[in-house]
Every structure is written in C-alpha cells, then in structure tokens.
Amino acid sequence: MTANLLRLPSGAIVDGWHVSRELGNGGFAVVYLVEKSGKSYALKVARHREASGDDKRTHARMVREATTLLMLNHPNIIRHWGNGYAEAGNMYVALEYVDGWTLAEWKERKHPTVHEILGVFVKLASALSYMHARGVLHRDLKLVNVLIRKSDGEPVIIDFGCATYSLAEDLTEEGLPPGTERFRAPEQFKFLREHKNEHRARYAFKVADEIFALGAMLYELLTDPRPTEHYRRVSLNNIHMPPPSAVDVNPRIPEALSALVEKILSRNPSERPVDTEALRRELKEHLESSGAEYRVPAHAPSEQLPSELSMAAGGPGVPPKGPAPRKVITKALAAGAALVVVLAAAVTFWRVSGDLPAPLPDHSAPLMTSPPDMSPPSPSLMVIPPATDAGQKEGSTVMMTTPEVPSQGRPQRAQKRLSPAECAAMSLVAALAAGCPGAQIRPESFTCPSGAARAMVRDLHWKIGDQFALTLDDRHDREEMIWFTPGSDVVGVVPKLKGLRRRHYEVAPPGTRFYGKAYYLKKGFDGEPSLLVRYDRVKLPGQDERPVCFVVESRSYGFKDGRVQASNFDGGTVVERWP
Incomplete structure (x- = not known):
C-alpha cells in the first residue's frame, strides 16, 4: 500500500464484507468480489482517501457515485447495497454483483x-x-x-x-x-x-x-x-x-x-x-x-472466431472476415482504391519488410482512443478500406522493397492529388508519403541511439514497421486524457490486454517498459500541435535495458501553457529514423 492507495488482499474484511478477489482496477477505484451473509457483492473502493492530495478527486467521485446510485432503482441499472469506509479511510460502495x-x-x-x-x-x-x-x-x-x-x-x-x-x-x-x-x-x-x-x-x-x-x-x-x-x-x-x-x-x-x-x-x-x-x-x-x-x-x-493477428489499440489489426461491404464506403473515407495506393506508398516510405496485416474495413478503436480530425481523425482510429482486389489474403506476408528509380524512357503514372478530406482520413505516415498539403512539420531531427538497429534486430527480434500498443505515460491511467510537456521524460508500458497478436506477445509482451521523451508537431491536420513521443530505450520483463527507435504520434485535443493534451493509450511504430 502506497501513501493513499489501498489494495485489499484476499481474506480481508471491510465492515463485514469478506474480500474474495480483485475484479477490476480503474483510474478512480478498485473493485473486489466480496461475500456477506452467504451472498456475493461487488465492493468498489476509492483509490485515495479524502484530503489526500489526489488530483483525480477519487474520494469526491466515490461520494457522488454513491449519491447517484441512491437516486436510482431500475432492473437494468446496477443496485447500491451500502457504503462506508475501509480501515485506511478510503470510501467504498457496495454494489450488486452481476455474473x-x-x-x-x-x-x-x-x-x-x-x-x-x-x-x-x-x-x-x-x-x-x-x-x-x-x-x-x-x-x-x-x-x-x-x-x-x-x-x-x-x-x-x-x-x-x-x-x-x-x-x-x-x-x-x-x-x-x-x-x-x-x-x-x-x-x-x-x-x-x-x-x-x-x-x-x-x-x-x-x-x-x-x-x-x-x-x-x-x-x-x-x-x-x-x-x-x-x-x-x-x-x-x-x-x-x-x-x-x-x-x-x-x-x-x-x-x-x-x-x-x-x-x-x-x-x-x-x-x-x-x-x-x-x-x-x-x-x-x-x-x-x-x-x-x-x-x-x-x-x-x-x-467471430478469435484472430491471432488482431492487435491491441493503436496497432494495425486484421479485420473480421465478415461479408465485404455491399457498397463502396464513401461517407467516411474517400475512394478506397486511392487510399490503398497511399497505404502502399506509406509502407514503402518507412521501408517496411516483414509481416504486414491486410488493410482494415472498419472498426472502432478502442481502443485507440484518439479520435480523428477534420477535427482530424486520429491516426489511431483511422482505417484504410480494403482494396477490391488486393491479390492477397488477410495476414499474408508482403515483402516491400525500396522503389526503383524510373528509367528515363519509362512512362510514369501521374500521381492522384488527394483532397483535404482524403488527407484528413489518413495517418501521419500515409499523409507524409502521399504529399498531403499541410502535413505535420517535423520537430528537431531525430537520430536513433547508437546500437539501436543491432539491438532491435538481433536481441529483440523486432522489424522496422512493427507496431505495439502501450500506455504512453505509466504515471497515469490508461484511459485518461493527459497533458504532456514537450521535452519531458515519459515511461510507457504495454498493459495486460486480451487480444494482443501473437507477435506482440512474443517481442513486446505485457510489462514491457519504454523510456523516452514527449515532443509535439507544430502543425497537425487541423493546424494545432500534435503529440509525438520518441522512445529510445526499452526493457522487456526479466531482460536488460536496450537502445531502440520507437515512435508514437497521436492527435492532440488541447494545447495550453506549452503543453499538449492527448490520449494516454495509443500505438507506436518501430522505425530506423524519423523522416
């Protein structure tokens, strides 16, 4: 137990509620399965006690939650069974346990x-x-x-x-x-x-x-x-x-x-x-x-069978193999064929080789939490629609090579000029590759730390273009919107999540810690700063720290006093340099 954070072990008793095990852990409270008089309940305990210097005001939120639930009595709303204080002074609310x-x-x-x-x-x-x-x-x-x-x-x-x-x-x-x-x-x-x-x-x-x-x-x-x-x-x-x-x-x-x-x-x-x-x-x-x-x-x-290649929020994943869309999806994204070309350009831009998941048809980002823009579609949430004839199956391996320089006599295809809407629908990498107007301005040049390329390939078995999901700053809850100060140190961590693809588990498992600094892009898709986090060291569970090149770019939702506000959960990419 830290200064104000209470964690109840199995067997503990709080006002007659016998703790069996922990059910969940969020930014405001920890929930336990408890028993009383032979019946099961859920005990939700505030993470901090009153007047503890808690910036999240978890005690005040717990008081308000208890007050709210006392106002409600409906069969489809969780039922309140009591409230009080644990021995350490943290408030709790006893709730109906829903199996x-x-x-x-x-x-x-x-x-x-x-x-x-x-x-x-x-x-x-x-x-x-x-x-x-x-x-x-x-x-x-x-x-x-x-x-x-x-x-x-x-x-x-x-x-x-x-x-x-x-x-x-x-x-x-x-x-x-x-x-x-x-x-x-x-x-x-x-x-x-x-x-x-x-x-x-x-x-x-x-x-x-x-x-x-x-x-x-x-x-x-x-x-x-x-x-x-x-x-x-x-x-x-x-x-x-x-x-x-x-x-x-x-x-x-x-x-x-x-x-x-x-x-x-x-x-x-x-x-x-x-x-x-x-x-x-x-x-x-x-x-x-x-x-x-x-x-x-x-x-x-x-x-609905599980997909081994699906990835936690922020990384690309293989979409469900459901029926192909009946119509061309034009309301959210511009012509699919044009964007598939952009995706290929983006991959070449990064010089990616190795496993490349097929483009996604549609999905919500969980888990990626950064929404998009025009209010820009967040890179984390945007999706490239599938090509009508991609020539490959989902999950197939695509080897991308450096593009040839066209010979003098070879006719060159004119590049399609993308509209602002199409540009807004793309991730940073795709937008840069496509030459979109108003693409993000780079901050200072970025050179990978000495030995990073060798460590990533030989020791970590990473590939350029690998993408991993993580909590960007481990000092804050995964689902929070937090303020990042450019130039400040941040420590990211891969959380325990179901659905991480097999490769993610093997080369960047839960508990992997990334060490780096927060920066910002002076102009994002909407002209506002966007968050950029560069991680240059990593430590896998049970292993030594190693130099790496890992970059996360995430849409910002605010900028004041020199700080950028963004989601604390996103996906990043293994790179050999920042373009």
Whole structure:
C-alpha cells in the first residue's frame, strides 16, 4: 500500500464484507468480489482517501457515485447495497454483483440475432430514460459498462464513476468531462477547438451526448464481429465525416435499422432522437415490426472466431472476415482504391519488410482512443478500406522493397492529388508519403541511439514497421486524457490486454517498459500541435535495458501553457529514423 492507495488482499474484511478477489482496477477505484451473509457483492473502493492530495478527486467521485446510485432503482441499472469506509479511510460502495458478460463478450459468445441485440438496446434506452428523468447522466456509456447477466440475459448498466446529476458539484478541471474518447459525441471535439484558448471553458454534457454513445455501442455490435479484440477502427465521432452506414459494412443489417443508427450518430445533435424516451420508442417500433431479416445472427459465428493477428489499440489489426461491404464506403473515407495506393506508398516510405496485416474495413478503436480530425481523425482510429482486389489474403506476408528509380524512357503514372478530406482520413505516415498539403512539420531531427538497429534486430527480434500498443505515460491511467510537456521524460508500458497478436506477445509482451521523451508537431491536420513521443530505450520483463527507435504520434485535443493534451493509450511504430 502506497501513501493513499489501498489494495485489499484476499481474506480481508471491510465492515463485514469478506474480500474474495480483485475484479477490476480503474483510474478512480478498485473493485473486489466480496461475500456477506452467504451472498456475493461487488465492493468498489476509492483509490485515495479524502484530503489526500489526489488530483483525480477519487474520494469526491466515490461520494457522488454513491449519491447517484441512491437516486436510482431500475432492473437494468446496477443496485447500491451500502457504503462506508475501509480501515485506511478510503470510501467504498457496495454494489450488486452481476455474473455476466460485457456487451462485447456477449456478442462473441452468444452470436445474438439482430432482433436480440435490438431487444437489449430497447431495455438500455428505457433505463437511460428513467435515469435522465431523475436528472442523472452516466457520461461513460460503452460496451464494457453494460453487463448481460448470464442467468436471465438482462442488461445491467454499471460503473457510475463518471456520472453526475442536477446541481452536483463540478469535479472536472478540463474542458471535457471524464469519459471514453471513442464514445464521445462529435460536438465535444468541436467545443474543444472553439474554446481552445479559454482555460475555464467546460463542456456541458447533455442527453444528446448519451444518445450518441448508445448509438455508437449499437453500431459496434451490428458491424463488428469481434468487438472484444483490439485493432484500429474507423472513427465514429469525426466532426465532418460520419462512419459508413451499418448496412454498408454488414449487409445482414436491415436497411431501416441502419437508417435509425445513422440518425442516432448524426453529426448534428438536433437530428438525433429528441430524448432517450423517444429513442426507446423508435427502437421498440423496430423490434415489434421486425421481420425475418432480424431473426438471423448479426454475424455468422464463423466470422467471430478469435484472430491471432488482431492487435491491441493503436496497432494495425486484421479485420473480421465478415461479408465485404455491399457498397463502396464513401461517407467516411474517400475512394478506397486511392487510399490503398497511399497505404502502399506509406509502407514503402518507412521501408517496411516483414509481416504486414491486410488493410482494415472498419472498426472502432478502442481502443485507440484518439479520435480523428477534420477535427482530424486520429491516426489511431483511422482505417484504410480494403482494396477490391488486393491479390492477397488477410495476414499474408508482403515483402516491400525500396522503389526503383524510373528509367528515363519509362512512362510514369501521374500521381492522384488527394483532397483535404482524403488527407484528413489518413495517418501521419500515409499523409507524409502521399504529399498531403499541410502535413505535420517535423520537430528537431531525430537520430536513433547508437546500437539501436543491432539491438532491435538481433536481441529483440523486432522489424522496422512493427507496431505495439502501450500506455504512453505509466504515471497515469490508461484511459485518461493527459497533458504532456514537450521535452519531458515519459515511461510507457504495454498493459495486460486480451487480444494482443501473437507477435506482440512474443517481442513486446505485457510489462514491457519504454523510456523516452514527449515532443509535439507544430502543425497537425487541423493546424494545432500534435503529440509525438520518441522512445529510445526499452526493457522487456526479466531482460536488460536496450537502445531502440520507437515512435508514437497521436492527435492532440488541447494545447495550453506549452503543453499538449492527448490520449494516454495509443500505438507506436518501430522505425530506423524519423523522416
């Protein structure tokens, strides 16, 4: 136990609650499975006690969570069973224990039909309508914060650590309230851009934000065969470019339902359902009028088999082998063929050789948490659509060589000039390779440390172009948005995550620590600074420290007092130099 952080061992007793084991560990609290009077409960304990100098104000958040739950009594909302203080002074809340799967796990294990998925979301909308009528906003709706109880299949909304209610104290010191980037409504990022110079500006979270988050969750289940796996996904909250329609990504989805999801994810909040009760009614109408097309699994079970090559947030991953999109996806990304050419150019630009996962059709970034831009699509979240005839299967090995210099007499193909929208849809590497206007300005030149090339190849067995996911600064929680000071030292770590591809496990396993410095790009896609982290040393578990060349570039969400705000979870690339 550190000065204020309480960790309870198995067998400990807190006010009669007998601790069995730890269930989860987040930025605000640690959750334990406990027993009392022969029944199981979940005990959520604040990470710090009151007046402990805790900048996250975890005690105040725990008080607010307990107050919020006391206002609610609904079968699809986690139930409060008591609260108090552990011996060390950390506050706890005792909760109903739900033996179930997260929504993502349920989708993969039970292979639900579109009708069954819709039934779950009718109940979730009903619970939100009940909650909102009492002035409560959850503010962190996502797939892992809804459990499907194994015994009866009922959905239960959990984790009210980010919730608020009418007249509650504002605990947020940043522009946006706490939450998960992928499920934030687009208007939140618009607010950040418009108020970037107003340090005291605070976004007022609304019911429309909650509706968007629920729509994003529904979109994920309808379009992603393997939502528990971590790989790059198309952005859902780009201000200017909506994601492709659900039916374009997955032809099994009925047109009418796809249109409703598109409405819920509208860039314009006024075009979404007016409130969650209206949303519940619309979802219920679809459920009651559903025909045979709703009675088939959203994805064939064979499409939902785990992929060894999928990668945790930020790294490229092999997409689900679902049916090819029925139409050319043009709403979110410009012509697929042109971008595939760009991808090839990007790979050549980096002089990559070795394993190259096939381009992704669509997905959400979990896990990559940095959203995109125009409000730029974050490099972490953007996806290159598949070529119609790539000439290779997913996961095949592509050997990329340095391009030949055209002979004098050889005709050269004119390079297609990409539009600003196409450029905005690409990662930094692809944009630089394609010669996009306004590409990021390099900071100072970057030379790899002496011995890095040899260490990476001979000792670590890394290849130029390998990509690994990591928490960028281990001093902060993985899902946080944090402020990086250019030139400051940072220590990144590969977290324990399911779904890391086999190569990631072998050459950069969980616990691998990266040592480096934070920098920034003076001009990103939107003209604002972007975060750049250069790691020049690495230490694998049980091994000695070695010199390396590993770079992470991530979209920023704020810039003030010389600091850049960005997601603390992203993917980086093994390089031989910074171009």
